[in-house]
Amino acid sequence: MRRPASTQIGGDARIAAVWNQLAGVMDPELDESIVDLGFVEDIAIGADGRVDVAFRLPTYWCSPNFAFLMADDIGRAVRELPWAREVHPRLEDHMFSQEVNRGTHLGLSFAETFRDLEVSDTLESLRETFLRKAFQRRQEAVILGLRRAGWSDAALVTTDLATLDRAVITDPEGLRQKPRYREILLARGLAARPSDLAFVTLDGAAIPADGLALHLRGLRAIRINMEANGALCRGLLDARYDEGPRAAAAMPSGHACGSAGASIGCCGSCALHAGGAVPAARDAGTPLSL
Amino acid sequence: MFRTPDGEEIFIIDGHTHFWDGSPENQANIHGKQFIDCFYAYHTALSPKDQLWSKEQFEKYSADKMHHDLFVDGPDDMAIVQSTYLSEFYKNGFNTIERNLDMAKAYPDRYIVNGAFDPRDGEKAIEYIHFMKENYNIKGVKLYTAEWKGDSRGWKLTDPSAYRCLELCQKLGITNVHVHKGPTIIPLDKDAFDVHDVDHAATDFQGLNFIIEHCGLPRLDDFCWIAVQETNVYGGLAVALPFIHSRPRYFAEVISELLFWVGEDKILFGSDYAIWTPRWLVEKFWNFEIPEDIKQEHGVDLTREAKRKILGLNAARLYNVDVEAQKARLKDASLAVAAE
The missing domain is CATH 3.30.300.130 (Fe-S cluster assembly (FSCA))
Structure with a gap:
């Protein structure tokens, strides 16, 4: 953080x-x-x-x-x-x-x-698209957490809200997402009473035990996409606002060709570019792109 | 040519490379500066430390340097060069087909230069497609749907004007359509990275191949669903592949998803040069194995055969490259150089 x-x-x-x-x-x-x-x-x-x-x-x-x-x-x-x-x-x-x-x-x-740009009305349908994805990502984390704690698919698909509340998850991501999943499950009106099913589809339908694996496959793609995006966003933010490469650490020494070090014949252009590719010295602490 | 540790020669086609000029002299406005800055952030965020370039070098590099990085230091046998105009951001364009052809002319066996068009040009776009076919015999185009033009902040493949252009491409045999989904701002209340227009276009143009660069990232999940249904939709690995260094487990999960949904016959290697250079990417990719638990969970494997296809054979198929003949031609050319 x-x-x-x-x-x-x-x-x-x-x-x-x-x-x-x-x-x-x-x-x-x-x-x-x-x-x-x-x-x-x-x-x-x-x-x-x-x-x-x-x-x-x-x-x-x-x-x-x-x-x-x-x-x-x-x-x-x-x-x-x-x-x-x-x-x-x-x-x-x-x-x-x-x-x-x-x-x-x-x-x-x-x-x-944004009246000058093409805007039909509000952002509600856009927000809804991503709330659906958030619901799915959170659900997958909780289900996987429970599976790792030994729960069977048959038990998972019949679990009710009261049982979910008592369930113990030790897997860190499952633990982190459990209250967040509960919150979005209730907010979307997919469960309300303690006896309501805890794991349902986006439309509130029950999941058959032999369909859980397939259901999870769909959720997994969403999680992997969001994780990759999260990693990308963090990396880009760091690169945008933190320090850039230094002259000393920026380039490999000697030939850019690495292993072909002695062979001038094969890498004449390497010798040509090794000097040109070395970054200019930069004062410590200069932001890259501000 | 990439030689594996056990001596096999792997034919490499780098499916996504650029020869750009993002230098301050060429920037038309703040957007031009921010565009190349954003590319540089991708470069610094995901490259190994010893592969980092200076900002100045990154903004503009020579044709010699590109050739060296791809084919001398790098393992590429051939590279597909994509054209991106960005005329609103750069005075002479970012990398127009003319600039690319001029760079590539010394190495006709190495480069395949793709064109580009902007359907918002209307009749001019149609004429331009004819022009590129007749004069440059292009086999493919790169489409950047987030490009700004006048008051417009982007377009979709399903726009009627785009369909006219795609119809012409199909008729002329410009079969490979590389689609880059940048943030399309209009309509502003919709998902800026939506990839569903690809779905419709792919259904309606069965004679074209749609190669979705970055595998639809940041909409990988939606892309996977589309690629399953459309046999003519492919995924370009640029942006996803560099995770192999900084986040190998993420990469394992991403490639596993792609192998499961899209399949090893429809994934194309691309370095996205000069954002990344191909040597470290190819070396790491060849040596990469999906961790056992992820392999089990996904039920897929990244086999030697899958790697051969992804690194070159799939692109060779799309661009009608006869790999054995091309290998022989490149060998002859290098012998000729050595004899001089």
Whole structure:
């Protein structure tokens, strides 16, 4: 988890409370907290109770609709704090920074914010697409956690909510996702009473025991995609805002050809380029692309 | 040519390479700067430390350097060069077909240069496809649906204007359509990386092969479903493959999913040069084995035969490359160079 030193030090309880609220804001596409992902760059609290939250995304090109959702969710989450007077989310270094910041500042809807672009209405169907994926990813983690704890497919497909609540999962991902799965299961109205089935399809249908393996295969593709995207986003964010390669460490010494070191005949052009490929020296701490 | 530790010669076709100019001199605006910066972030995020380039080198490199990195230091036998115009971001374009052909002319046995078109050009796009076929005899095109043009912030393969272009490609035998799904901003309330238009186009153009670069990432799951249903949909491994270094288990899971859904006959190696260089990718890929637990769970294996197909034979099939004849031709050419 990445937290800028400027807001971490000082022990301000209000700052901590803002971080806590932000931890509950998700990247809708990754179903991960924007704090865990390192998107939140800075928090500032004014004497009048005004809260500024600066956030940035892995690339300049990240989907503006998701950026808008995150800005909107940041505003909502922080406004839940009773002392917060005004909340200003601020998206930085993005192709639509200006539009998103203006829209959230004025309390405009998505459609009002982007009236110049082609927007039919709201983001609800987009949000729904990714909530479905989040549901599936969380469900898979819990089912796999229970399988690892020795549960049979027959037991899993007949498990009710009360049984799920009592179930013990030790697998870390299953443990992490269990409360999140329960939350989204109830939020989507797929279970309500303790006797309701705990594992159902997106449409609320029961899963036959001999169909669970196939069901899980579908879920697995979603999880692998989200994990790969999460890893990519973290890597791109680090590359975008952290230090770049240094001259000393950037290139292999000698021939770029490596093993063909002595053979000038085969790699004349290597000798030609080895010098040209060495990066110019860069001062420590210079950001790559700001 | 890649020689395996036990002496087998593997024929390599690098299915996705570029010869770009992203230098500040060529950038038309902030978007041009941000575009190459984003590429550089991919490069630094997923490359091994000893393979990192300086920013300046990355922004613009010479034809000699590209040849060296792919064929001298690198194991490629042939490379498919993709054209991407980005005329709104770069004064002379990012890598136009003319720039690519000029780079490739010294090595006609090595490079296959693909064209590109923008269906929003209307009649001009149709004329341009004819022009590229007649003058350059292109076998494929690279389509970048996220390209900006005037007020437009992207297009879809299912747009009527795109269908007209695809009809013409099919008629002229420009059979390989490489599709890159960048963030398409319009309509803004939809998924910016949606790949479902590929599904419709693939169904309607059975005479074309659709190679989805990056295997649809960040929509790998949707891509897998589409590739299962459409026999003419392929996956390009660029972006997914570099995980082999930084996150080998993720890579194992991704390649296992692809092998299960898409199959070893429909996956193509691509370095995405100059974002990554092929030598370390091919070496690591050849030596890679899917961990036993993932192999069991997915019920697939990355066999030697699968690796041969992915590294070259699949692309050879799509581009009508006679591998044995091509090997002989390249051997003759290198002997001729050595004799000089």
